[in-house]
Amino acid sequence: MAIVFTHLRSFHAVAEHRGFTAAAQALHISQPTVTTQVKELEERYGVELLVRRGRRVELTETGAALFDISRRIMSLNEEAEELMLSSGRLTTGQLRLAAVGPFHATEMVARFLAKYPSIKVNMLLGNSDQTLQRILDLDSDVAILAHVVDDPRVYSVPFSTHEVVVFVNAEHPWYGRESVGIAELEGQSLILRETGSTTRRAFERAAGKAGIEIKPLLEIGSREGVWKAVERGLGIGVVADFEFVAHPRLTTIHIEDAEIHTEYRLACLQERRHSPKIEAFMQTVLTP
Secondary structure (H helix, E strand, O other), X not given: OOOOHHHHHHHHHHHHHOOHHHHHHHHOOOHHHHHHHXXXXXXXXXXXXXXXXXXXXXXXXXXXXXXXXXXXXXXXXXXXXXXXXXXXXXXXXXXXXXXXXXXXXXXXXXXXXXXXXXXXXXXXXXXXXXXXXXXHOOOOOEEEEOOOOOOOOEEEEEEEEEEEEEEEEOOOOOOOOOEEOHHHHOOOOEEEEOOOOHHHHHHHHHHHHOOOOOOEEEEEOOHHHHHHHHHOOOOEEEEEHHHOOOEOOEEEEEEOOOOOEEEEEEEEEHHHOOOHHHHHHHHHHHOO
């Protein structure tokens, strides 16, 4: 016996919005209808999907597993509707983009919108771990990552490769130097991104290979925070070279004896790589 789609849609809305009232509002139907459909779904299969706690609900183990499936179904349903409405010409719909930084992302979005101006683009920024998780969770359609993904669920293609450098402010003793050895960074006051950052991961991997112990003075969860800390003279920052924006009080320094790079890639779920809007985005931004 097949699950009735309307029942699954009501369950998905309740799980997504964590409440029957919010789900009804999102679906533009009455709350009793949502409640009845979810109850019928539970009774039909003899399972408990939701635990009611006042006005909010929590997912049971079965409910959480079903929610993982329903997210994919609803995403594909939305994609099918977009395709039919646009007759394959991508004249409507939304592309959700997750990216590790705004630098490549804004250029890609500009190129895509120049070709598909009617598509709405939503962009979420985060570190590499957060960005990867967003496509796995179907919160985003396409991701711009800064590392190779070893996951059979993910399809990715290379976009560009960049050198990792350090940077200091004008009062730092290294200001004016063109390069430093990686051993010189041991014991220095380093200002690094959080653990999920690909730039930090590449830097720490190179340091470990060289037998250098890295102990950051500060860990900051944003590029802007790292820049401000370095500008104030708190320490040495680490950045991919293309992300460095010219500043009168900051300068980059090449690490002369270590090959440290980040490889930027476009990624999506394997099962969605032939989605019209995902294919259109990748073809647009990868075409010279």
